Amino acid sequence: MAGNVWVLAETWRGQVSETTYELLALGRELAAELGVPLQAVLLGHQVKSLTPQLGAAESVVLVDHPALAEPALEPYTYALAQLVKARQPRCLLVPLTNISWEVLGLLPAALELPCANFCRDVRAADGKLQARCLLYGGKVEATAAVSAAPALFGILPGSRPAEKGRGEKAPAVEEVPVELAEAARVKFKKYLEPEAGDVDITQQTVLVSVGRGIQNQDNLALAEELAAALGGAVSGSRPVIDQGWLPLSRQVGKSGASVKPKLYLALGISGAPEHQEGMRNSELIVAVNTDPGAPIFAIAHFGVCADLFDIVPALTEEIKRRKASRAA
Amino acid sequence: MNIVVLLKMVPDVVEELEVAPDGKSLNAEFLRLIVNERDAHALEEAVLLKERHGGAVVAVAPEAPEVDEALFTALAKGADRAVKITGFTSDFSTRAAAKLLAQLLPRFLPADLLLAGCQAIDDVDGQLAAILAHELQLPYLGLVTQVKLEAAGRATVTKEFAGGVRGEFEMTLPAVLGIQAAEKPPRYIPVAKVRAAMKTQKIETVPAAGAPAAALVEVLQLAKPEAAGHAEMLTGSPAEAAGKLCGILLERGVL
Structure with missing residues (x-):
């Protein structure tokens, strides 16, 4: 039916992604505002058994096709394009993850549709849809309005609590056939599993995580020393991995690991949404940053607005002193 | 191997960003513009591929403050030509910019690859x-992190998923790739080399043709993000702040 709110239900290697529930929670609010049904759109191959998990939606539009067995961009885009064209939803909410994000490039281009990125919220206002978008690494928020429909919104993970997007009863399922040619230009070959690092950062109770503020590889020794004093390990944000200062296995965030340690100590990490995605659920977050406006302070429990090169040695020394006095 | 790389100037987020009085743009007075980080990786990947396979790299950038320096830096890093597109501002419409560039790019083709950063920090609207x-x-x-050329117009391309x-x-080539990270960190180029490029090489200018496509996403206002919460800030000298933090860690059973 035209005008519905749609959520792209993301699956990753056979499981419904957690962020799908966050989007369903947001979608349910938006659908209520607009007075229209919320539908989940599930694409894949042999994924019908997952539909009972999407009960926050009134119904599920299911497309099952062998070409959708792996997250290959072109078949996903073509399948969605056919659905959107035929059904004319008011909007489609898409998770801004590395799995789903790319359809927000090709799909709006193919159908000439509006597409707003980096959204943390979407509301109905004045007959339009209004999104709040986090730009510039989370430092500025844009309010963006979209009047044309269907409209696409890329939703940042963490927009709503996932618990609010879980439903109890199994939704109605409508299976829709699509025409998909065999991929000719871009072919999925295989997954490349992460190389096991020396340390599994997802298993650590304490992570000392460094960002751009660490400035160079030699300074990592400071973080290593602090991590040793705390009995934890060192991890990093994207810029540190891109520079080759830490191996890929130590990356926290969208492309890397999602971690939930007892303590996440963020040193010189600004806290862009891509990073927050991987550490937001840590039990205790402490951030050290020279920029009082750094987005990391919005999600940290405790913060120190100071130079990490002043704080880290003082902290390491203090921890060692307290441990030594306790041992004595 | 001929490669076109697209570069876009964006505010350096390490600096303070201030919203302009119009409430819809950033105060240009305080902005320091740099090449979008993912685009810098796209340039690096292009130069790496050229070093491996030969060919030429053309760096193309829409006009913006400090874009000349960025283009001379691209030449110093190994690009063979640098092109500035003049006469359009796309503001926030990535879609409008892409459509204008799509009209101009055929003059730099045939190319085997068109590379750009997979995303820019101000892409409100599209990719x-x-x-x-x-x-x-x-x-x-x-989200591409590796490009390996195979025989006869094919490439094996690696992209990031999650975890x-x-x-x-x-x-199949030719193809367009959105680069997430180059195989190596973007190379550092001493200022002297950039200056040398300024003396010996030229930036070509090409005017944009036609009016930009209407934006489908309208930016109503910019503001500092509202946060649901904020960290409790620990103040004092480094030793004092460290002492307070240790107290908290003890209380929480982390120490």
Whole structure:
């Protein structure tokens, strides 16, 4: 039916992604505002058994096709394009993850549709849809309005609590056939599993995580020393991995690991949404940053607005002193 | 191996960003513009591929403050030509920019690859590389971290998924790739080399043709993000702040 709110239900290697529930929670609010049904759109191959998990939606539009067995961009885009064209939803909410994000490039281009990125919220206002978008690494928020429909919104993970997007009863399922040619230009070959690092950062109770503020590889020794004093390990944000200062296995965030340690100590990490995605659920977050406006302070429990090169040695020394006095 | 790389100037987020009095743009007075970080990786990947396979790299950038320096830096890093597109501001519409570039790019073709950063920090509206691919009817893949050329117009391309898992794809060339990270960190170029490029090389200018496409996403206002919460800030000298933090860690049973 035209005008519905749609959520792209993301699956990753056979499981419904957690962020799908966050989007369903947001979608349910938006659908209520607009007075229209919320539908989940599930694409894949042999994924019908997952539909009972999407009960926050009134119904599920299911497309099952062998070409959708792996997250290959072109078949996903073509399948969605056919659905959107035929059904004319008011909007489609898409998770801004590395799995789903790319359809927000090709799909709006193919159908000439509006597409707003980096959204943390979407509301109905004045007959339009209004999104709040986090730009510039989370430092500025844009309010963006979209009047044309269907409209696409890329939703940042963490927009709503996932618990609010879980439903109890199994939704109605409508299976829709699509025409998909065999991929000719871009072919999925295989997954490349992460190389096991020396340390599994997802298993650590304490992570000392460094960002751009660490400035160079030699300074990592400071973080290593602090991590040793705390009995934890060192991890990093994207810029540190891109520079080759830490191996890929130590990356926290969208492309890397999602971690939930007892303590996440963020040193010189600004806290862009891509990073927050991987550490937001840590039990205790402490951030050290020279920029009082750094987005990391919005999600940290405790913060120190100071130079990490002043704080880290003082902290390491203090921890060692307290441990030594306790041992004595 | 001929490669076109697209570069876009964006505010350096290490600096303070201030919203202008119009409430819809950033105060230009305090902005320091740099090449979008993902685009810098796209340039590095292009130069690495050229070093490996020969050919030429053309760096193309829309006009913006400090873009000349960025283009001379691209030449110093190994680009063979640098092109500045004049006469359009796309503001926030990545879609409008992509459509204008798609009209101009054929003059730099044939190329085997068109590379751009997979995303820019101010992409409110769409993704440049994907829209270009659609407009030019070329295959596309984003979040790319590795490109290996195979025989006869094919490439094996690696892209990032989640949790450190990557995917390997086979693509036909020519293709458009949105680069997430180059195989090596973008090379450092001493200022002297950039100055030398300024003396010996030229930036070509090409005017944009036609009016930009209407924006489908309208930016109503910019503001500092509202946060649901904020960290409790620990103040004092480094030793004092460290002492307070230790107290908290003890209380929480982390120490």
